[in-house]
Amino acid sequence: MPAPAPTDAGPESLPLMxxxxxxxxxxxxxxxxxxxxxxxxxxxxxxxxxxxxxNMGVFVTETGAVQVAEAAGFVLFSVPRG
Structure with missing residues (x-):
C-alpha cells in the first residue's frame, strides 16, 4: 500500500510585508x-x-535563521534579532 501524499497544512497565502x-x-x-x-x-x-x-543556504548562514514551517510556496524562518 503506497504512503499517502504529504499535504501542506499551511494557508494558501501569508501576510507578507x-x-x-x-x-x-x-x-x-x-x-x-x-x-x-x-x-x-x-x-x-x-x-x-x-x-x-x-541562495537560501547563504541567507540561513548569514542570518542564523531556523526553519519553522512551509506554507503558500514559502519557507518560513525565525531569524534572531541581534
Missing part, C-alpha cells in the same frame, strides 16, 4: 495571522523566503 534586508529582497517579513502567530517570537523576526530560492 516589505523585504527583509532590503525592499527588493525576495525574503519578506511576515505579519501576524491565525497561522503565523504560532511562530512569532519577541526576540526574532518571522521571515518567508520563496521555496527553492537559489
Amino acid at each position: 516589505g523585504g527583509y534586508r532590503a525592499e527588493a529582497d525576495p525574503c519578506r517579513r511576515v505579519g501576524e495571522d491565525a497561522f503565523t502567530n504560532q511562530f512569532l517570537d519577541d526576540s526574532a523576526d518571522l521571515v518567508a523566503c520563496p521555496a527553492g530560492m537559489e
Whole structure:
C-alpha cells in the first residue's frame, strides 16, 4: 500500500510585508495571522523566503535563521534579532 501524499497544512497565502534586508529582497517579513502567530517570537523576526530560492543556504548562514514551517510556496524562518 503506497504512503499517502504529504499535504501542506499551511494557508494558501501569508501576510507578507516589505523585504527583509532590503525592499527588493525576495525574503519578506511576515505579519501576524491565525497561522503565523504560532511562530512569532519577541526576540526574532518571522521571515518567508520563496521555496527553492537559489541562495537560501547563504541567507540561513548569514542570518542564523531556523526553519519553522512551509506554507503558500514559502519557507518560513525565525531569524534572531541581534
